Amino acid sequence: MTAAAAGSAGDRARAPRVVIVTGVSRFLGATVAARIAADPRVQRVIGVDRTDPPAELAPLLSGITLRKVDLTEGAASLIGTGAEALVHLAIMSSPDPAAGGRAAMKDQNVIGTLQLLAACQQMPSLRRLVVRSSTAAYGVSFRDPAVFTEDTEPRDVPRGGYGRDILDIESYVRGFRRRRPGVVTTVLRFAPFIGPQADTALLKFLARPMVPTVLGRDPRLQFIHVDDALEILRRSVLEDHQGTFNVAGRGTLTLSQAVRRSGRLELPVPEPAMHAAASFRRGVAGLSLDQVDLFVHGRVVDTARLVRQYGFTPRSTAAAFDDFVRAQEPGAVITPARVAAAEQRLLDMIRTVRERRGAAR
Amino acid sequence: MTRPEIAPEIDDEFDERVAAGLAFLRRRLSGQYEIDEFGFDPELTDQVFQPLLRQLYHRWFRTEVIDVKNLPAEGGALVVGNHSGTIALDALMLSVACHDEHPAHRHLRLLGADFVFRMPFVSELARKSGATLACNPDVERLLLQEELVGVFPEGFKGVGKRFADRYQLQRFGRGGFVSAALRTGRPIVPVAIVGAEEIYPLLGNIKPLARLIGAPYFPVTPTFPWLGPLGLVPLPSKWLIRFGEPIDTEPYADAADDPAVVFNLADQVRETIQTMLRETLELRPDPFGE
Numbered sequence: 098m099t100a101a102a103a104g105s106a107g108d109r110a111r112a113p114r115v116v117i118v119t120g121v122s123r124f125l126g127a128t129v130a131a132r133i134a135a136d137p138r139v140q141r142v143i144g145v146d147r148t149d150p151p152a153e154l155a156p157l158l159s160g161i162t163l164r165k166v167d168l169t170e171g172a173a174s175l176i177g178t179g180a181e182a183l184v185h186l187a188i189m190s191s192p193d194p195a196a197g198g199r200a201a202m203k204d205q206n207v208i209g210t211l212q213l214l215a216a217c218q219q220m221p222s223l224r225r226l227v228v229r230s231s232t233a234a235y236g237v238s239f240r241d242p243a244v245f246t247e248d249t250e251p252r253d254v255p256r257g258g259y260g261r262d263i264l265d266i267e268s269y270v271r272g273f274r275r276r277r278p279g280v281v282t283t284v285l286r287f288a289p290f291i292g293p294q295a296d297t298a299l300l301k302f303l304a305r306p307m308v309p310t311v312l313g314r315d316p317r318l319q320f321i322h323v324d325d326a327l328e329i330l331r332r333s334v335l336e337d338h339q340g341t342f343n344v345a346g347r348g349t350l351t352l353s354q355a356v357r358r359s360g361r362l363e364l365p366v367p368e369p370a371m372h373a374a375a376s377f378r379r380g381v382a383g384l385s386l387d388q389v390d391l392f393v394h395g396r397v398v399d400t401a402r403l404v405r406q407y408g409f410t411p412r413s414t415a416a417a418f419d420d421f422v423r424a425q426e427p428g429a430v431i432t433p434a435r436v437a438a439a440e441q442r443l444l445d446m447i448r449t450v451r452e453r454r455g456a457a458r
Numbered sequence: 459m460t461r462p463e464i465a466p467e468i469d470d471e472f473d474e475r476v477a478a479g480l481a482f483l484r485r486r487l488s489g490q491y492e493i494d495e496f497g498f499d500p501e502l503t504d505q506v507f508q509p510l511l512r513q514l515y516h517r518w519f520r521t522e523v524i525d526v527k528n529l530p531a532e533g534g535a536l537v538v539g540n541h542s543g544t545i546a547l548d549a550l551m552l553s554v555a556c557h558d559e560h561p562a563h564r565h566l567r568l569l570g571a572d573f574v575f576r577m578p579f580v581s582e583l584a585r586k587s588g589a590t591l592a593c594n595p596d597v598e599r600l601l602l603q604e605e606l607v608g609v610f611p612e613g614f615k616g617v618g619k620r621f622a623d624r625y626q627l628q629r630f631g632r633g634g635f636v637s638a639a640l641r642t643g644r645p646i647v648p649v650a651i652v653g654a655e656e657i658y659p660l661l662g663n664i665k666p667l668a669r670l671i672g673a674p675y676f677p678v679t680p681t682f683p684w685l686g687p688l689g690l691v692p693l694p695s696k697w698l699i700r701f702g703e704p705i706d707t708e709p710y711a712d713a714a715d716d717p718a719v720v721f722n723l724a725d726q727v728r729e730t731i732q733t734m735l736r737e738t739l740e741l742r743p744d745p746f747g748e
Contacts (some may be wrong), residue, residue, distance in 0.1 A: 227517045240572045242595040243585075249595070313578025317497050317585075349495050357489030368578070397495050433488045440480045447476060 102431060112138035112335045113181035113225060114315040119168065119213065120187035121158060122146035124296065125229075125323070131157040132331045139335075143178055146187065147205075168209035172216035182225040182334050185213060188266065190231065190259050190289075191298035191385055199258055214273045217280070227283045227333040228270050232319070232343060233260035233387065234286055243317075246399045247286070247341045257387030264402045267341075281331045288345035288398065289391075292323035293354035293416050293424035298383055299391075304425050308356045309384070312365040316395025317349040320418055325411035329403070338406055343398035346414035360429025368393060424447060496596070497585030500565065507587050508557060514547075515554045518692070519653060520748065523559045524700040524738070531562040533646040534601035535633060535704065537608045540627055540731055541616030544677045546570075547692060552608055552651060553587075555699045566608040567600050573674060597638040609635045611724070618675040621659035625652070625739060627732050633717075633724035637709075640714035640723075645704035648727055650734035653697030656745045658682065695745050700738045702730055742744035 116133050120126035121144030134142040143161070144150075147167040150158055166174055168187060188206050192199040210228075217223055235241065236251030237260070255261060267284060274282050290297055295304040304307065321344050329344050356363050366374075373390070375384045404410050411417075426432065483489050483717035484504060493499045515521050529535070549748055553566040568584075575581040590596045592609065600607050610616060615628035639646050658679045668676035682689030704728065713719035 137566060240591065240593070241577045242593050242599075243590045244596070244599060245594070311578075313582065315497075315582045315586075317493075317495070349493065349497070350489075351493060351497065354489040354493070357487060360488075368702070395497075431487065433490070436484050436488050440484045443480060447473075 109260065112136060114140045115139075115143070115178060115182075115222075116141070116182045116334055117143045117175060117180045117183040118161075118326045119145045119183075119185050121163065122148050122150040122154070123186075125290075125326070126186040127154040127157040129186060129329055129330045129334075130161050132159055132327060133184075133334050134160045136335060142338065143175075143180065148366050151188050151198070161272075167451045168212050169204045170212070171373065173219075174211045175213075176219050178220075179191065179222045180220060181222055182227070183213075183217060183220075183223060184227040184229075184330060184334055185210065186229045186330075187213075188229050188262075192258070203258060203262060206259075207265045207266065210266045210269055214269050217273065218277060223277075223280055225281045225283070225334065225337065226264065226270075226273070227285065229330075230270075230284050230286045230341075231259065231263045231266055232286050232288050232345065232396050232398050233257070233263045233390075234267055235398075236260065236264070239394075241394070242375070244397050244399050245343070247343055247402055255387070255390050257385060257390045259385070259387045260390060262448065268278060281337045281339045284341040285329060285333065286341065286343050287326055288319040288321045288343075288396070288414075290323045290326060291320035291421050293420055295421070295425060298385060299388060300421065301383055302388065303355065303359065303361070304428055306361060306428055306430050307353050307364045308352075308361050309364045310356070311368050311371050311389070311392045312351055312367045314368070314393050315351045315353045316356060317351055317397050318391070318395060319345045319349050319397050319414045320421075321345050322412050322417035322420060325409075325417070328409065329407060329411070332407055332409070340402070340405045340406070342406065343400050344403055344411065345400050346411050346417045347400060348413045348415055349395075349397050350414055350418055352395075355418060357431075358418065359425055360431045362431070432456065466532060485614055492587075496567070496588070496590045496600070497582075498565075498567070498588040499586040500588075503565065503587050505556060507583075508554065511550050511554050512558065515551055515558075518694050519551065519657075519697040520694075521555065521697040521699060523555050524698060524741075526555070526559045526701055528701040528703055529556060529560050529564070529606070529647060530645065530704060531560070531564075532604065534604045534642065535606055535647050536597070536601065536639045536644060537566060537606060537647045537649055538635060538727055538731065539610055539649040539651050540625075541610035541612045542619070542624065542651070543692075544617055544658035544660050544679065545628060546610075546617060547657060548654035549608060549610060551654070551697065552649065554722070556606060556608075564606045567605045568608045568672045569597065569610075571613060571674075573614045576672075585706065592634075594634055594638050594641075596694050597635065598642050601638065601642040601644045611635055611728075614674040618663065618677070619660065621655070621661060624655035625735050627735070630724045630728050633720045636720045636727070637714045639707045640710050640720070643708050643711050645706055646723075647704045647729055648702035648730045648734065650702070650731055650738050651697070651701045652700075652735065652738045652742055653695045653745070656695035657692035659693070693746070696742055696747050698742055700734055702734050705730075 105446050118130040130142050130144045144161040144163045145166050189202045192202040235245045236253050237255045238252035289299050295301050367441045375386045491501045549568050556564050556566040568589040570589050574584050611630040612628040662678040664676040
């Protein structure tokens, strides 16, 4: 163990003075940057992205030094910043057809991470590295255990592009850990994000009035509320949390249960048809192979290590999903109120018929 | 308006049942029910699966249970049984026995081969009824959550054996179930199931057909495939399920990784079940008797 890693307790809890956040042109990166900048111990937050942030994120980024860097072309310009912590959030979970599609997504995820880690290796000031990963790191297999702990090795490589990128990213981070053992490296394997806004490919899919599902499969899903994800990211930058952690809401919902809770209708499709629809270059109905993987196998992780290490329990998957349901109620086909009303009507009807009969007698 | 005194009570009972049924439908339709992390849906199991299986258990197989007191009332335990009958009806009947005949009404969490979880529909029925993949991480997790876990170490060798080999226990795999019990310190409860061997007497196995559909074997019984779907009706044998005394695993807690200890203990469990099978068979001279 190196001197840096064996520092005193006070040193371990010390907030970094200069922090780099990648991916600030998107909601997650911008919000994390703003929350870190709000800590008085942090002197400077450098926000990095390859595009300028959209206007609606501008209020979040007022106190942030913005740098326009395309990570795929190298990150050498970040070496001289004296950064003590770096949060890597410039990782895309689904392709953006307007910005190069899957090829650009893979470049950004894999080459971008590789270049960034190469630069990190040359930053003597760096003490903490936080990388966004995903529970897709467990791959998909019918021989998988029902619940993944951080030590579960993937059995089969996933079909989905994001899942494969995540496996690559994590292997680069493992390499970095070996070369720079003095840097506290935190890998956060997030379950799919959820919140009031349907702003990921998966959530847009679940917000449709008819949700296509795989015939004969009812996967177990898990979500992490985006507010809880932000809190975990904030703590990972400001405190030492060495290791890999599953970040998800306790418990699970099956897909059919989630669809019913949000008042949508299921549209079961045979797996080969689903697979074909997802294999089109742009994907039909926003469907990707990552989602087909998820909709066949489902994914549940154990979060005991996270709760123990951070002393923080994210809200449960069911509670986090409720937040989404409330916000998406206008699109619902069947609402609990309507079902309850139908139930009441049926009960009333039976009662009236029986009373009439009783009266006749 | 003069109604007989008894009428309101009958009305109330009827009303209650209708109301309960509708409330059940409402909860299902709006997704307002709980499942555990393995996908077990206790409400669906208690309200739909178990009542169906109960008909088979009582009316068709006339199942009787012996020494159910040997099943612990609480805490995790590994229930190990003999496997037979071409399709795994014995596992389902054992789960009815654990739930209905034991005062604590415990749910038995069954373990299935990956073959089960590959199949659409079947995999979801299995998960919803509380089953999970037969792998050590899942078994240990369930045992530590104080669940009753049901395992059939013979696997396909047991269900797919020929009628001529009935009630002869097959090899017990690698003894993975024993190491899971040792690692968690939970007891092993041996179970002998008599009756399942006669429901689909397996005469042969068409291997090329099995390979074609990706099944572990393609059964030929006196009725299947000759009678088509009718051949799927199990013969109405008489069933006896006997629970043996729990085997304490605490003394071997440190030896979970010692293959010698694991194999010995697996052998001991196997011998116990084989002896119980022989004794229980004598209680049932006629396989199709009352």
